[in-house]
C-alpha cells in the first residue's frame with residue numbers, strides 16, 4: 001500500500017470502529033446481513049466488516065447478500081466470484097423489481113426512490129427469514145448530508161439518516177457503519193484495490209434533479225469552506241434542541257442567550 005492509501009485505510013478503519021462503538025452496532029451473537037450491491041460503498045463495507053470480525057473480541061456472524069433486481073445487463077458473475085475470493089458466507093437473491101419499477105414509473109420521473117424502497121423491503125424480509133438480526137447498509141457521510149439538506153429544503157424536516165435503528169415491521173436493526181466517512185475516501189480505497197465495481201445505472205435511471213442540485217451545491221460550498229462536510233457532521237452530532245422551534249422541546253424556561 002502507498003502512504004496515501006495506508007492513511008485512507010486507517011481513516012476508514014478508525015471511523016468504522018468508532019461508529020460501531022458509539023452506536024452499539026455489533027454485539028456478541030449477532031448475525032449481520034451485509035447488503036452488497038457491488039458498488040464501491042458496499043464493497044468497502046464488506047471488506048472492513050470482515051476485518052472487524054477477524055479482530056473483534058466478540059463472536060458474531062456476517063452474511064453478504066446481493067439482490068439481483070433483474071436490471072438488463074446485470075453482470076451476475078462478478079459478485080459470486082468476489083464473495084468466493086474473499087471467503088465470505090453469502091447469498092444471492094434474484095427478484096425482478098426492475099419490471100415493477102418500469103411498470104409503475106412513467107415519463108421523466110426517476111426510478112431510484114421506488115427501486116430503493118422495493119430493495120429495502122426484500123432485504124429486510126430476507127434478513128428475518130435468514131435469522132439475521134441486523135442489516136448493514138453502505139450509506140456514507142455524503143449520503144447523510146444530502147439527505148439532511150433535502151429534508152430541510154424540500155420536506156420541512158430536520159432529519160438525516162439514523163446510524164442505528166429498528167424497523168417497525170420486521171424488528172430488524174439497521175446499521176450504517178460508514179456514516180461518518182466521506183465518499184471520496186471509499187472511492188479512493190476501492191480504486192486502489194482494483195475491486196470490480198458493479199454500476200448502479202444499468203436501469204438507465206439517474207438520481208433525481210433535486211439530489212443532483214444538492215450535490216453540486218455542497219461541492220460549490222466546499223470551495224470556500226473545505227471543512228464543510230465535517231462541520232455538518234458535527235452539527236448533526238450536536239443538536240441544540242433549546243434553539244430549535246418544536247414547542248414540545250421547549251423546556252418552559254426562557255433561554256438565557258441567543
Ligand code: SF4
Pocket residue numbers: 111112113115116200201202203204205206207
Ligand atoms: S440507479 Fe437504478 S438501480 Fe440504482 S437505485 Fe436508481 S433505479 Fe435503482
